[in-house]
Amino acid sequence: MNQTYGVVAVSAAVVATLVIGSTGLRVSRTTSDFYVASRTVPPYLNAMAVSGEYLSAASFLGIAGLVAAQGVEMLWFPVGYAAGYLVLLAFVAAPLRRSGAYTLPDFADSRLESRAARRVASVLVVGVGWLYLLPQLQGAGLTLGLVTGAPRWLGGVLVAAVVTLAVAAGGMRGITFVQAFQYCLKLAALLVPAIFLVIAWHGDPHPARAVDEPPTFRRHTQVTVESTVRIRIGAPLRAVVTGAVDGVDHDGGRLLLEPGVHEVRAGTTLRFPPTAPVPERETGDEGRDGASGWAAPLSGGKDEHPLYTTYGLICATFLGTMGLPHVLVRFYTNPDGRAARRTTVIVLALVGGFYLLPPLYGLLGRLYAPDLLLTGNTDAAVLVLPERLVG
Structure with missing residues (x-):
């Protein structure tokens, strides 16, 4: 990947963020300005801001x-996230705005007239905030x-510094x-890379490979394992190994991996030939594997309760959306309850449109970046x- 372009792009995004954030400094004169933008943000702008957050x-x-990595069952996550905004629309947006509060603990205190509820809400806001920050900082580092x-650590530090400066300014x-x-x-x-990726x-001769067959390497592929992993081999597989497999050191020689589970030590490099099947990372879940498991729409293994698991996942994710403090606080900035509801409807459209893209990247990732399945870095x-398909 061209690192010069990457540095320029990241620098431009950081500078643009700080410049745009500092524009609020000229108009923030009161407490209401700083905390809730004087409750004058129109629905369309607030919806874009909610979606951006x-x-x-x-x-x-x-x-x-x-x-x-895990298949189409993971699409229930964005379904649940979007469903959370329906619940926000029906039960939360307007009452939250009408309360006149600045924060969620303020809202809990005024609604329930309980100082204990205020303290519990304060602890939950801080706890949820920290838990939400962890994957964001990990994504920034990646x-x-x-x-x-x-x-990797620099990404989290950079994001924390930029956000702090933008909020303070x-x-x-x-x-x-x-x-x-x-x-x-x-x-x-x-969206722009997705167009070029499609x-x-x-014209690819095997467009349905991700659904109909287990993933395979499309070309000579070198994989470096960053941390020790256990891999499962279904059929004899030859690879060029530099490092330790099953406790035995290899110095760039060919190795025949027999069917079964093998331990690959951290720092080991494996080179696979074209059309070789991608070894499966051992996770302890034997219930679903191969292409049929990847294409199954319900969560849970064969011996579990997939429909129950799916509904549980949807409920958990839409309740999770309702509990995100940085999302809820945006409804304080609308002029009134009606504007808060309109904001939520627009957010549903924006979030729904956005979530059409990650599944496409997931499908293409299984086809053109199968080495990520072995290393566990599928978030990448x-x-x-873009580099794998376009160059």
């Missing part, structure tokens, strides 16, 4: 990676590392403009596919 690295990198070659007004800009940037960053994919599918 919500569609984080964990959403578009993670969903694509989950689809590539992205920056792949496109610029920087160490412009408050809610500045962040509203920043998040709306970032929604457009994220959509373009996925063009490059068109969105980032490596």
Whole structure:
């Protein structure tokens, strides 16, 4: 990957974020300005800001990676996320806006008239915030590392610094403009490459391979294992190995991997020939494997309760959407309850359109980046596919 272009692109995004965020500094004069933009944000702008906040690295990198690794059952995640906005529309948006509160603990206190409820809400907001930040920082480190070659920790530090500066400079007004800009940037960053990927994919003689057959390497592929893994081989497989497999060191020689489970030590490099099947990472779940498991639409293994698991996943994800503090706080910025409802309807359209793209990346990742299935770095599918298909 061309690291010069990556550095320029990341630098441009950082500068644009800081410049747009600082515009709120000129108009933020009161507490209401800083916390809730004086409750004057129109629905369309607020919807773009909500979508920009919500569609984080964990959403578009993670969903694509989950689809590539575990199959179409992972599409229930975005379904549940979108369903959460329906619940917000029906039960939360308007009452939250009418409360006149600045924060969720304020809302809990005024609604329930309980200081204990306020304290519990404060703890939950901080806890949910930290749990939500972890995958975002991991995604930032992954992205920056792949496109610029920087160490993984630098991505999290950079994101934390930029967000802190943008919030301090412009408050809610500045962040509203920043998040709306970032929604457009994220959509373009996925949509434009997707167009070229589909063009490059068109005419492939095996377009249904991801559904009908287990994944295979399309060309000579070298895979370096970053951490020790256990892999399952279904049929004898030859590979050139540099490193340790099953406790035995190899120095670039050919090795015949017999059917069964093998341990590959961290730092080991394996080179596979074209058409070789991709070894399966051992996860302890024997219930679903191969192409048939990947194409199954219900969550859970053969011996479990897939329909129950699927409905449980949907309920968990839409309740999770309702519990994201940085999403809920945006409804404080609408002029009234009606505007809050309109914001939610627009968000449904924006989020729904966005989520059409990660499944495409997941499918193409299984076809053209099968080495990610072996290393476990399927979150990188969105980032490596343009180079694999287009060059």
